[in-house]
Amino acid sequence: MTILSSQVTSVLPVALGHDPTASLCPWVQATRSTADYPSRKAQIAIAILNGTLTPTSDVVDLMYRCDGLCRCQPLPGQPDPTAYTNLIHDARAALVSGGFVSAAEQWATNWREYGNVYGRIELDESWLDRDSPSSAVLYVPGTASLFLDPAAAAANVQLLRRAFGSVTIDPELLDAGYVLRQLGLQTEWEAERDRVRELVARGGYQAVVTTTPREAIGLATALADQAAVVSSLLDSVQPWMTSMRTHLRPPDSRISFALQPTEEMAVERESAIILLEHLAHCSGREIVTLAPEATSPAAIERPILPSTEQLSRRFAETCADELLELHDGENLVVLTVDPFSKRALADQLGARARVVNVAAFLCEHLEGERTDA
Amino acid sequence: MTSTAATTAITELRRALGEEKVSTAPVDLIANGRAVWPVELKQARRAMLGEIEFDIPACVVRPGSTDDVCTVLRIADELRVPVIPYGGGSGIVGGTVPPPGSISLDTKALNHIDVDPVSMIARVGAGCFGIELETALNSQGFTFGHYPQSLYVSTVGGWIATRASGTFSTLHGNIEDRVIGLDVVLPGGKLLSLAPSPRSATGPDLKSCFIGSEGAFGVITAATLELVPTGRPRLHQACVFPTFQQGLDAVQHFIQAGARPAVVRLYDSGETAHKFANFSIPAEGAMLLLIFEGTGTIIERESEVVEEICRGAGGHSAGAGPVDHWWQTRFDTSSLAAGNCGEGGYADAIEVSALWGDLPAVYASMLQVATDHGARAFAHVSHVYQSGACLYVIFAGEAKTDRDAIDAYQAVVDGLLASCLANNGAVSHHHGVGRGKARSLAAQHGPAGMEALTALKQAFDPHNIMNPGVLGLGEMVR
Numbered sequence A: 001m002t003i004l005s006s007q008v009t010s011v012l013p014v015a016l017g018h019d020p021t022a023s024l025c026p027w028v029q030a031t032r033s034t035a036d037y038p039s040r041k042a043q044i045a046i047a048i049l050n051g052t053l054t055p056t057s058d059v060v061d062l063m064y065r066c067d068g069l070c071r072c073q074p075l076p077g078q079p080d081p082t083a084y085t086n087l088i089h090d091a092r093a094a095l096v097s098g099g100f101v102s103a104a105e106q107w108a109t110n111w112r113e114y115g116n117v118y119g120r121i122e123l124d125e126s127w128l129d130r131d132s133p134s135s136a137v138l139y140v141p142g143t144a145s146l147f148l149d150p151a152a153a154a155a156n157v158q159l160l161r162r163a164f165g166s167v168t169i170d171p172e173l174l175d176a177g178y179v180l181r182q183l184g185l186q187t188e189w190e191a192e193r194d195r196v197r198e199l200v201a202r203g204g205y206q207a208v209v210t211t212t213p214r215e216a217i218g219l220a221t222a223l224a225d226q227a228a229v230v231s232s233l234l235d236s237v238q239p240w241m242t243s244m245r246t247h248l249r250p251p252d253s254r255i256s257f258a259l260q261p262t263e264e265m266a267v268e269r270e271s272a273i274i275l276l277e278h279l280a281h282c283s284g285r286e287i288v289t290l291a292p293e294a295t296s297p298a299a300i301e302r303p304i305l306p307s308t309e310q311l312s313r314r315f316a317e318t319c320a321d322e323l324l325e326l327h328d329g330e331n332l333v334v335l336t337v338d339p340f341s342k343r344a345l346a347d348q349l350g351a352r353a354r355v356v357n358v359a360a361f362l363c364e365h366l367e368g369e370r371t372d373a
Numbered sequence B: 001m002t003s004t005a006a007t008t009a010i011t012e013l014r015r016a017l018g019e020e021k022v023s024t025a026p027v028d029l030i031a032n033g034r035a036v037w038p039v040e041l042k043q044a045r046r047a048m049l050g051e052i053e054f055d056i057p058a059c060v061v062r063p064g065s066t067d068d069v070c071t072v073l074r075i076a077d078e079l080r081v082p083v084i085p086y087g088g089g090s091g092i093v094g095g096t097v098p099p100p101g102s103i104s105l106d107t108k109a110l111n112h113i114d115v116d117p118v119s120m121i122a123r124v125g126a127g128c129f130g131i132e133l134e135t136a137l138n139s140q141g142f143t144f145g146h147y148p149q150s151l152y153v154s155t156v157g158g159w160i161a162t163r164a165s166g167t168f169s170t171l172h173g174n175i176e177d178r179v180i181g182l183d184v185v186l187p188g189g190k191l192l193s194l195a196p197s198p199r200s201a202t203g204p205d206l207k208s209c210f211i212g213s214e215g216a217f218g219v220i221t222a223a224t225l226e227l228v229p230t231g232r233p234r235l236h237q238a239c240v241f242p243t244f245q246q247g248l249d250a251v252q253h254f255i256q257a258g259a260r261p262a263v264v265r266l267y268d269s270g271e272t273a274h275k276f277a278n279f280s281i282p283a284e285g286a287m288l289l290l291i292f293e294g295t296g297t298i299i300e301r302e303s304e305v306v307e308e309i310c311r312g313a314g315g316h317s318a319g320a321g322p323v324d325h326w327w328q329t330r331f332d333t334s335s336l337a338a339g340n341c342g343e344g345g346y347a348d349a350i351e352v353s354a355l356w357g358d359l360p361a362v363y364a365s366m367l368q369v370a371t372d373h374g375a376r377a378f379a380h381v382s383h384v385y386q387s388g389a390c391l392y393v394i395f396a397g398e399a400k401t402d403r404d405a406i407d408a409y410q411a412v413v414d415g416l417l418a419s420c421l422a423n424n425g426a427v428s429h430h431h432g433v434g435r436g437k438a439r440s441l442a443a444q445h446g447p448a449g450m451e452a453l454t455a456l457k458q459a460f461d462p463h464n465i466m467n468p469g470v471l472g473l474g475e476m477v478r
Ligand SMILES: Cc1cc2nc3c(=O)[nH]c(=O)nc-3n(C[C@H](O)[C@H](O)[C@H](O)COP(=O)(O)OP(=O)(O)OC[C@H]3O[C@@H](n4cnc5c(N)ncnc54)[C@H](O)[C@@H]3O)c2cc1C
Pocket: A018, A020, B035, B036, B084, B085, B086, B087, B088, B089, B090, B091, B092, B095, B096, B107, B126, B127, B147, B148, B149, B150, B153, B154, B155, B156, B157, B158, B159, B160, B161, B162, B163, B164, B165, B166, B167, B213, B214, B215, B216, B218, B219, B220, B221, B333, B430, B431, B432, B434, B467, B470
């Protein structure tokens, strides 16, 4: 009898299950390939961890064709999505430590040299100043935001400062490092996790805010036994937004919200719905939609592997088509918090719609100053 | 192991279709090497753990058009390489098990959808997932009304090839009632295009040869389907009977009286206790779920008539709650999946059909067989007709090892189907035959029936390249 680790046992129902939602996986939609089914990815991951499959290049590619956003898990009776993404991350870690991921060395070098996996980031130092070193709220923008969309990162800070009065940005902690875990750089992730824990504990923060929900989940794992409450940008400002709703200026275009889709991010979904309701209310007409079919742009794998970059583009293309089908010919603004989504969607939509960072949009449409604490 | 013929086929296919449509990457071979037949799941489990090699085809081909499919079947036929059509891979009877050296022809890139709102039909690519079809139709005010539990992972071509049924079949019919046109590529590469028509008297209906053909005669590349307007009012109603038999009597009565609820599901006491534990049902109680769909006043009256008949048979109303509960959990397959996950565990659902007069005996004998084999079993009736119904038997058991589980599983299935046949039942209502039920099919049809089926196979596929082994035709694979 083969003894299986409890972690593998918990995902066997995915690997040997009926794939009741396979077609919801964005990669299945993009590739039309059975290999992209969640069951097949889980099956390959288990075989990698058991050492029963030679990690050829297609095996490595497949393991990186999963963004862990778990669109495949929305039905009742599905195994725990966290266990599933952990399995994929563990398989990646095994591939990296076995030397099968050619890009891993470069990611690790980038991390060591620049503090991020993407490369040199030109920081706009002007918004980095610690305007209030004693602030109870720490913002961890994430190097993805800084790298891909520094203007959006700046808008995020501006919004947080309006919401909380002051917010700390620690130049030593611009990224929580969860991307290391996602990419399979396990050693680097473990070291980074310890460092992050120490920095947050030392700062004595009450709240830590990340840009995306996925980063919040990663950070929450690292800070599991600490008092600081971790939340994503949109969730963190939601109560304040509600108090400010009478100050919202109605947008003059139709608004669609491209969310990161996953059960785990249900809270952010709530916040987005509330925000859209405020917008609808202040406009007095039906101008906003939470476009569930357009949520997928956020589910784009970090475009750092050539194979995934190509697929990411195809995927964004499909999402853009869906959006245009819903709102063709309208003056459309698509809101997103995710820098990858923003870039990919903007590329696809071109002049046909404006893709805007949520914080930038809110800063533009919120009149007056903060009304409550 | 890849044969010389398969190696040549791969080279020729790549030349004709382009490299990207012909994959020999291990992840693709492993993925298309199985579907969800419990034997395949046990084998996959063993392979994941390194006990055996994965079952794999020689290559996976992903045609993007009917022309591509013609090319594949021309080359395969010339070189006598087996071709296994692969849709969603949700088949649970071993219909896509790849013989060594075969081509797995994956249809999922054939996914176009063109709606004709005037005639209320859609022309759909065979590889379109059910949910993709529904989403596209819903946005134009239509539905296909065919909702199998595998809606998110099965394809239109797979539905047709297996003669599938959806949960709303009592009103909307089964797949064979809804397909009015079909494109099929035959071995050799010839396209047989059966143009859509509402009905015709132009000799035998050739479509019937392919509806339920399980890929043994050709590859379905597109179908024309009849649509229904979406958004029609629905009414949920449940009823509890003191016994399963009383429930059966009621269902037979209201169906024969002409009532046509869209959904009719009657659970025996075992499955009622399992599925509706939160509804405090008496020990022997049998739950009946009904969904009526149509025009408001008509379904209200229809439900009143049905309720009256149910009351007459000893049932009492349980409100809408149990139906709502089923609706919310209808895609949940976790208990079946759990049954196949552990070492030595096996679980499956076998769906048979029988006339009303035979159904009680089929039910009693099948449950007895499962018990005799040491397996746990319960059942429900769904998909009901004037003359009888489908009986869906869910069973699970344990053996010592996965290897033993395969034998134990096959012994239970053979026993269940033999008892069904002995009581005049049909060995499949909607999952098809595949390789798993092939032996029982021969017993069902008898020598003359199998000769007729073999003659059809010979006519369409003289070189026996199409999915050899399914329907008991050609060489058995497992
Ligand atoms: C969780 C679950 C629930 C299910 N619920 C239902 C249900 O409610 N009703 C029901 O009827 N079935 C159900 N099934 C069984 C299965 O979904 C059906 O048999 C379905 O029709 C198979 O479609 P597929 O696209 O997955 O086909 P596959 O599994 O890929 O193939 C099935 C068979 O059809 C052949 N085939 C596939 N596509 C083509 C084609 N284009 N041309 C020629 N041959 C082809 C294959 O060679 C094979 O023999 C369920 C299965 C699962 C796993």
